[in-house]
Amino acid sequence: MKLILKQTLRLTTLALALTACQPDAPNPTPVSASATSAAESTSSLPIVKVSSDLDYQPYIFMDGSNNPVGIEVDILNAIGKKIGVQFTFHAYAWDDIFNQLPERDIMVVASGFSKEDAELDKVSLSESYHHTPDCIATLPNTPPQQWAKGKVTVIPEDDLMEDLTDSFSVKPENFVRESSTYLGLTSLVKKQSQAFVSDCTAIRYYAHSDTLKQYAFHIQELPDSNHPDSANLVFGVRKGNDEFLGKINAALAELKKSGELEQIKRKWRQY
Template sequence: MLKAILSCALAAGIAIAAAALPSVAAADELETVKAAGEFKFANSGAYPPFSFVDDTNQVVGFDVDIGNEIAKRLGVKGVAVSTAWDGIIAGLLAGKYDSIIGSMTITAEREKAVDFVGPYYRSGRGIFVATDSAVKSLDDLKDKTIGVTLGETHEKWARERGGWEIRTYKGLPELFLELKSGRVDAIVVDSIPVMVAMKDNGEKVRKLETSDIDGGAVNIGIAIRKGNPDLKAAMQKALDEMMADGTYEAISMKWIGADIR
């Protein structure tokens, strides 16, 4: 019940922030970014290979490289900021960073609060269980325990579908640990990072064959505050040029092993 209340509170917070938005930014922020000499972009830091903490305690990944490259093309320094996913939009609206480059699904609800640059890649929903799990289908998960990341669109989907207990976590590393320990029976997440973890880290999980979930490919975008057409246009131009000159593909191959645009 508490998790449901928190999820509803997050949605309500976005709606309230969106209603108050006209007073947030009086001038386009492109010049502010250039004057500051840096472009701050947020991610969860807990979503490998898109954003995660490496052995040197630095936040790295696909999203970080994309953010730094956009900053470079804006003529400033990129600064990655890691924050909890369930408060990431609130942090943007509060001015704690200039953008969210954190693998955020573009949804109608989020578009009420922020503008999106992109999409910069596409992804889809997957339901994963331990390799040796007896679960073979969605029906087998009835009354079981499902793990999701708090604030993601997958949490909303899991709650709307119902029929199972839901536990929320900060990110993919926690979800893997909970699945391995048996504290959850399945996790509902974007497929790409899990498939990469299976290939690179030997994660012993299995994707359920599901044709009846709302898990078709979704657009992933870069969020900025509303009322900033110049910043939006400059970021879109940088992204388009990256995709045209091979830079995007190189970043994607480095972290994902495939071109995911």
């Protein structure tokens, strides 16, 4: 869409402001030092190492003080209290989080993933801790039923482009690629696309943040994205550790029954 100069200047100013407000993200490449809680040095509990990219809000990421936080961190810490271990969190690139688990002494993998994402030759999967299909975000002035007609922003790691082309006739040349949920939503504000498709929980988390809630995004579930293999999020436990996996599943069941799991998830909703 062509814009007059005044609109262009205003949009450029907005883009700069949004970029300045973007939350700090950790470097997803492997790091030599582990990201752990301050309590590690004084804890007498057995240490269990968790591999993650630590860069997926609100599931698992680094806060401003360089501490791991998020839904998965809180759930694993709650599980740790029940089974008598302390989880520590170690950052690797997404493409590397399932690799060299024995060599790195990694027992658990956590990064907001489903069965479809996991490398099943390397990990066994826990019971699901959260259900989250994919969603379509648009601005209020975009007719929801027309979202697939124009530019559509995606995160390549979500592996949605083929499905969106086959099932919703999104043209390959109409995809706009961004590296995060935040940038996906700001692409709508900057009028780089008219729809953004990604994980529902992550979209709602950012859409209701102080930075973006003023835009009142319309969010609808992507049809046919509710398949358990892609919508049920899980933890991975290194192959050959069925007893430990059983302990995690038993603790998860207790968290569900007591309502603590729902309380943790509610804490991170922002809406």
